[in-house]
Amino acid sequence: MATLSETYACVPSTERGRGILISGDPKSNNILYCTARSVIIRNLDNPLQVSVYGEHAYPVTVARYSPNGEWIASADVSGTVRIWGTHNDFVLKNEFRVLSSRIDDLQWSADGMRIVASGDGKGKSFVRAFMWDSGSTVGDFDGHSRRVLSCAFKPTRPFRIVSCGEDFLVNFYDGPPFKFNMSIRDHTNFVNCVRYSPDGSKFITVSSDRKGIIYDGKTGNKLGELSAEDGHKGSIYAVSWSPDSKQVLTVSADKSAKVWDILEDGSSGTLNKTLAHTESGGVEDMLVGCLWQNDHMLTVSLGGTINLYSAKDLDKSPLTLSGHMKNVTVLNLLNKSEKMLLSSSYDGIIIRWIPGVGYSGKFDSKQFGLIKLLAVGEEEVITSGFDNKVYRVPLQGENFGPAEQVDVGSQPKDVSLALNPPELALIAIESGIVLLTGSKIVSTINLGFTVTACTISPDGSEAIVGGQDGKLHIYSVSGDTFTEQSVLEKHRGAISVIRYSPDFTMFASADLNREAVVWDRVSREVKLNNMLFHTARINCLAWSPDNRLVATGSLDTCVIIYEIGKPAASRRTIKGAHLGGVYGLTFIDQERVVSSGEDGCIRVWTLNSD
Known part of the structure; x- marks a missing residue:
């Protein structure tokens, strides 16, 4: 069968002008973040150790471990x-409409019995606290008139809850059962985040x-402020306390992250260090999330890049983790000898990966x-x-060279490159x-029919074009002339993909009616058929x-692996490979498919010999 050996995780979903929440579990050193409908669980000591929870019906905004x-x-x-x-396959304990x-935010009480959640609501219900096992409400949270962006539970008794939001207010509640104590009006703009220190003695708000x-x-009495003279030059989106309650980490739209020393009495916060970061300086480098967990400090940019710092050595360069935020539609082996992968998502991000290492750099693909x-x-x-242009881009070491663009007069449906001569491309x-x-x-x-897919042979002498009608048309290519050699009819749906085998003796085709076929290239006879085990389009x-x-x-959501020379029924199936569907596939070698x-x-899957 096939076992999952590595996952190159997607990055957190971000939104311009908003902070995002990253949280973690100090015991396991796992962190949690949200992308689309998934909660990503990732280990800071081994970032390739990734689990995904995908049971939400709507985009997920926040996730937190219980104490x-x-x-x-x-x-x-x-x-x-x-x-x-x-553990045990993420068994569901409860589900509540809160x-x-x-x-936008939620937090557990220190005893693990209660949860407070805040966000957008109708009327006055922007904050709610409830029992984790029954969902019953514990308190009344008046006092906000607009979306509540953040909330925090005091981690020590007597319990308190603090909330803050778009009405510029910080509200303080006593309990349980919780009731309104006071509104604090010290900020003059959105209050983006509130966090209690781990020892419960203080809390901090950033705005x-x-x-x-x-x-x-x-x-809830004011003690002091972070020093203004070394302060951020833009909105502060998130804040996180050090485990010893003596320092905080803040991140801002000014693209900087700062570490502050907080006096014991809370009367002031002085700048300890502005963390170095190596970014291009674009809008996507605004910092929107942060977390201080054990010896790790991490920041998240608007582009989703995670920078992982050592809290013990703030001068050390951060480890950069990045990835895709959207559907990864194309996957290719970039360098067959060095086993390098290239992936692209439809939002224009192209990323290079090294098996066993993971993220290895982002190509500048804005062009x-x-x-x-x-x-x-x-x-x-x-x-x-999605326009009529095709870009030919030379690979120059770590990046792309200047692209040459060609207007082909219509939106491309498929592209294929000959290897020799390398200049020849079929669109x-x-x-x-x-x-x-x-x-x-x-x-x-x-060609007189609606084209849906194509491929050109490595030597550029032959091309196969698939149509909406499910037929495969084989052409010989000579200079600028295309001569039809034969038409193959077996598919019952529009052709979605055609690929030659590496040795050029076979080719495989697949359609929107969930069938795949392997053909002998010379005799044009079916070499492997009845490949009809998917339940949706290939x-x-x-x-x-x-x-x-x-x-x-x-x-x-499945990947199916067939072996040439064996009946299709002896296939290997990877179920649930990707929530929402599989869009890219490539082999690294005989044993590993991505x-x-x-x-x-x-995801990298190792194929075990049966």
């Missing part, structure tokens, strides 16, 4: 909180007015805009998006095909380097 580390409470944009176990709209204010944890298609050659990549458009040599259009041929397929295996990936999908993750 004992046994449970996770996660909340979504519908106002629903799910409480599930961290608010009438989006939940879009660029201030951080420290309060007494028991009474192409949105990416729908990507083909990789020995020395270049060719991409196209499928709805009415036919376009042949490119370098950035020059050699010919545009109307999006991608890949050959193993030794021409022995064919893998298919489908909207049904998949990508709607969930923004990339």
Whole structure:
């Protein structure tokens, strides 16, 4: 069968002008963050150790471990909180509808009995505290008139709850049962985050007015502020305390993260260090989330990049973890000898990965805009998006060279590169095909049927074009002429993907009607059929380097691996490979296949010999 050996995780979903919540479990050194409908569980000591919880029906906004580390409470944009176990397949303990709209923050009480959640609601219900086992409400939370962005539970008795939000207020509640004590009006803009120190003696609020204010944890009285002269130059989106309650970490829209020393009496916070970061300085480098956990400090940028610092050595360069935030639609082996992977998501992000290492750099791909298609050659990549342009981009070491763009007159449906001559590329458009040599259009041929997929042989002498009608048309290619050799009819749905085997003796095709077929290239006879085990359309397929295996990936979330020469029924199936569907596949070698999908993750599967 196949076992999961590595996951290159997606990055947190972010939103401009908003902080995001990253939380963790100090015992296991796992962290939690949310992307689309998934909660990502990631280990800071081994970032390739990743689990994904995908049971929410709506995009997830926040997730937190219970104090004992046994449970996770996660909340979504519908106002629903799910409480599930961290072991045994994430068994669901409870599900409650807590608010009438989006939940932005939640926190457990120190005894693990209660949860407070805050966010957007109708009327006055912006904050609610409830018993974790029964869902019954414990208190009344008046006092806010707009969305409540953050809430915090005092970790020591007597319990208190603090909330803050878009009405510029910080509200203080005594309890349980909790009741309104007072509103604090020290900020002059959105109050983005409130956090109690681990010892419960103080709490701090940070705001879009660029201030951080420290309060007494028991009474709510103001104690002091973070020093203004070394302060942030933009909105402060998030704050996190050190485990010893003596320092805080803040992150801001000014793209900086700062570590502050907090006096014992809370009367002031002085700057200890502004953390170094190596970014390009664009909008995506605004910092929107942070966490201080054990010896790790981490920050999250608007672009989703996580920088991991050592709290013991603040001068040490951070470890950068990045990935995709959206559907990863294309996956390719970039360098066959060094086993490097290239992936792209439709939002235009192209990332390089090294098996066993993970993230290895992001290509600057802003020049192409949105990416729908990507083909990789020995020395270049060719991409196209949702306009009529194709970009040919030379690979220059760690980055791309300047792209040459070609307007092919219609939106590309598929792209394929010949290996020798490398300048030759085949572009499928709805009415036919376009042949490119370098950035020059050699010919545009109307084929008389609606084209959906194409591939060109490694030597550029043959092309296969698939149509909406399910037929495969095989052409010989000579210069700028296309000569039809034969038409193969077996598929019952529009062709979605065609790929030659590495040795050029076979090719495989798949369709939207969930069937795949392997053909002999010379005799054009079916070599492997009855490959009908998916329950939805096939999006991608890949050959193993030794021409022995064919893998298919489908909207049904599964990857199926077939062996040439064996009946299709002896297949291997990876169920639930990607929440929302599998969109990219490639083999690293005979034993490892890599998949990508709607969930923004990339997974490496080791194929065990049966």
